[in-house]
Amino acid sequence: MSETVQVIIDKKTYELPVVEGSENEKAIDISKLRAQTGYITLDTGYKNTGATTSGITFLDGEKGILRYRGYPIEQLAEKADFLEVAYLLIYGELPSKNEYSDFKNNITNHTLIHEDMRVFLEAYPTKAHPMGILAASLSTISTFYPEAQNPNRPKEAIDLTIHRLLAKVPTLAAWAYKNAVGQPVVYPKNKYDYCENFVNMMFSLPAYEYSPDPVVVNALNKLLILHADHEQNCSASTVRIVGSSQANLYASVSSGVSALWGPLHGGANQAVIEMLEKIMNDGGGLMKWINKAKDKQDPFRLMGFGHRVYKNFDPRAKIIKKAADDVLNKMGIVDPVLEIAKELEEVALNDDYFKSRGLYPNVDFYSGIIYRALDIPTEMFTVMFALGRLPGWIAQWKEMSEENQPIGRPRQVYTGAKERDYLDINKR
Numbered sequence: 001m002s003e004t005v006q007v008i009i010d011k012k013t014y015e016l017p018v019v020e021g022s023e024n025e026k027a028i029d030i031s032k033l034r035a036q037t038g039y040i041t042l043d044t045g046y047k048n049t050g051a052t053t054s055g056i057t058f059l060d061g062e063k064g065i066l067r068y069r070g071y072p073i074e075q076l077a078e079k080a081d082f083l084e085v086a087y088l089l090i091y092g093e094l095p096s097k098n099e100y101s102d103f104k105n106n107i108t109n110h111t112l113i114h115e116d117m118r119v120f121l122e123a124y125p126t127k128a129h130p131m132g133i134l135a136a137s138l139s140t141i142s143t144f145y146p147e148a149q150n151p152n153r154p155k156e157a158i159d160l161t162i163h164r165l166l167a168k169v170p171t172l173a174a175w176a177y178k179n180a181v182g183q184p185v186v187y188p189k190n191k192y193d194y195c196e197n198f199v200n201m202m203f204s205l206p207a208y209e210y211s212p213d214p215v216v217v218n219a220l221n222k223l224l225i226l227h228a229d230h231e232q233n234c235s236a237s238t239v240r241i242v243g244s245s246q247a248n249l250y251a252s253v254s255s256g257v258s259a260l261w262g263p264l265h266g267g268a269n270q271a272v273i274e275m276l277e278k279i280m281n282d283g284g285g286l287m288k289w290i291n292k293a294k295d296k297q298d299p300f301r302l303m304g305f306g307h308r309v310y311k312n313f314d315p316r317a318k319i320i321k322k323a324a325d326d327v328l329n330k331m332g333i334v335d336p337v338l339e340i341a342k343e344l345e346e347v348a349l350n351d352d353y354f355k356s357r358g359l360y361p362n363v364d365f366y367s368g369i370i371y372r373a374l375d376i377p378t379e380m381f382t383v384m385f386a387l388g389r390l391p392g393w394i395a396q397w398k399e400m401s402e403e404n405q406p407i408g409r410p411r412q413v414y415t416g417a418k419e420r421d422y423l424d425i426n427k428r
C-alpha cells in the first residue's frame with residue numbers, strides 16, 4: 001500500500017497521500033485537503049510548498065547538489081556547450097550530433113529581429129535599465145508573432161517559438177546595451193556560434209576590427225550553463241504561473257525577466273558589485289559592514305550571501321569562484337574588488353551569525369567579478385543572468401503546458417475588516 005500521513009482535525013482523522021520523487025524527496029499531497037476538511041495550508045513565500053512535480057532539475061540544498069536532467073552541474077560546466085545544455089533542459093536528453101546541428105542551425109537562422117522593433121528600442125531613454133528594455137521587448141516581440149498566442153498550436157509551432165526566443169534574446173540584450181552606451185547596434189553574424197555572436201554584438205564597433213576573445217567566450221559559456229536552470233525559483237515559478245493562464249511563451253518569459261530583476265533574486269549580481277565598490281570606497285574596513293549586516297535594525301544585507309535552498313554551500317559559487325580566478329589570471333587583470341570579495345567571504349564564513357544561519361556565498365557573489373573582467377557593465381549583469389536562465393524558463397513552461405497543469409491560483413487566509421456598511425464621504 002502506498003504511504004500516507006494522517007492529519008487529525010477536530011478529532012477526525014484524514015489520510016493524505018505521500019508523493020515520492022526519484023531522489024526520495026517526499027511530499028504530502030494536500031490537493032484534496034480543503035474539499036475534505038475545509039482547511040487550507042499557509043506557507044508565505046512557499047518555503048515549504050512543492051508547486052509541482054518536475055523532471056528538469058534536481059537540487060539538494062543541504063548537500064550542495066545541482067543536476068540538470070540527472071547530469072551534475074560540475075560536469076556540464078566543465079565539458080558542455082551552452083546550446084547543448086539548453087537542448088538538454090528543454091527536450092530532456094543531450095542532443096545527438098544531428099539533433100545538435102539542427103538545433104544550432106535553427107537558432108542561428110532566427111537571430112535577426114524585425115526592423116520595426118528598432119523603433120521601440122530607439123525610443124528608450126539612454127539611462128533605461130537594460131532589464132526594463134529586455135522585459136518590455138519580449139512582450140513587444142510577441143506582437144510580431146500573433147500565431148504564437150494560440151495555446152493549442154502543434155509541437156512544430158511551439159519549437160519555432162522556442163528557437164526564436166533563444167535566438168533573439170541575445171540580440172535584444174546586446175541592443176539594450178548598445179542603447180545604454182549610445183553606440184550603433186551590431187547585427188548578428190551567422191559565422192559565429194551562440195556565445196561568440198553575443199560577445200560580437202556587445203563589443204564590436206563599425207570603426208574597429210574586432211573578433212571575440214576565446215577567453216571571454218569560454219567564460220561566458222560556463223556562466224550561462226551555471227545559470228541555465230534552478231528548479232522552482234522566483235522567476236521560474238513566475239513563468240509557470242503566468243504560462244498556466246495559457247499566456248504565450250514570450251509574455252511568460254517576459255514576466256520571468258521582471259521577476260529576476262529584483263535584488264533578492266537575479267538583481268543580486270549587480271547589487272554585489274555595487275556593495276563591494278561601496279565597501280572599497282568607504283575605506284572603513286570590513287567589520288563595519290559585517291556588523292551592519294548582522295544588525296536587525298539596519299536594512300543592509302550582505303548581497304550575494306544566503307540562499308533560500310542552499311544552507312551549506314552553493315555548488316555554482318564554488319565553480320564560479322575558480323572560474324573568476326582563471327579569467328582574471330588569463331586576462332592579466334588585478335581587481336581590488338575581488339580582493340575585498342575574498343576577504344569578506346573569509347570573515348563571514350568564520351562569523352557565528354552567518355555560520356548559524358547557513359549563510360554562504362551564492363552564485364551571484366562571484367559572477368559579477370567575471371562580468372567586470374569581461375568588460376560587461378554592472379547594469380547588464382542581470383541581463384546576463386536572464387540570457388543564461390532562458391532555457392530553464394522555456395523548459396519549465398514547456399513541462400507545465402505539456403502536463404496540462406491547472407491555472408496557478410493560491411488561496412489566502414483573509415485578515416482584513418469584517419463586513420461593514422458604506423459611509424457617505426461627509427460622514428467619515
Ligand code: ACO
Pocket residue numbers: 263264265266268293294300301302303304305306307308309357359362363364
Ligand atoms: N545578510 C545578512 N543576514 C542575512 C542575509 C544576508 N545576505 N540573508 C539572510 N540573512 C538572515 C536573515 O536576516 C534571517 O535572520 P534571522 O533568522 O535572525 O531573522 C536569516 O538569515 C534567514 O534569512 P531569510 O531572509 O529568512 O532567508 P530566505 O531564505 O527568506 O532568503 C535570500 C534568502 C533572499 C537569498 C537572503 O539570504 C538574501 O536576502 N540574500 C541577499 C540577496 C542575494 O544574494 N540574493 C541572491 C540569491 S541567489 C539567486 O537568486 C540567484
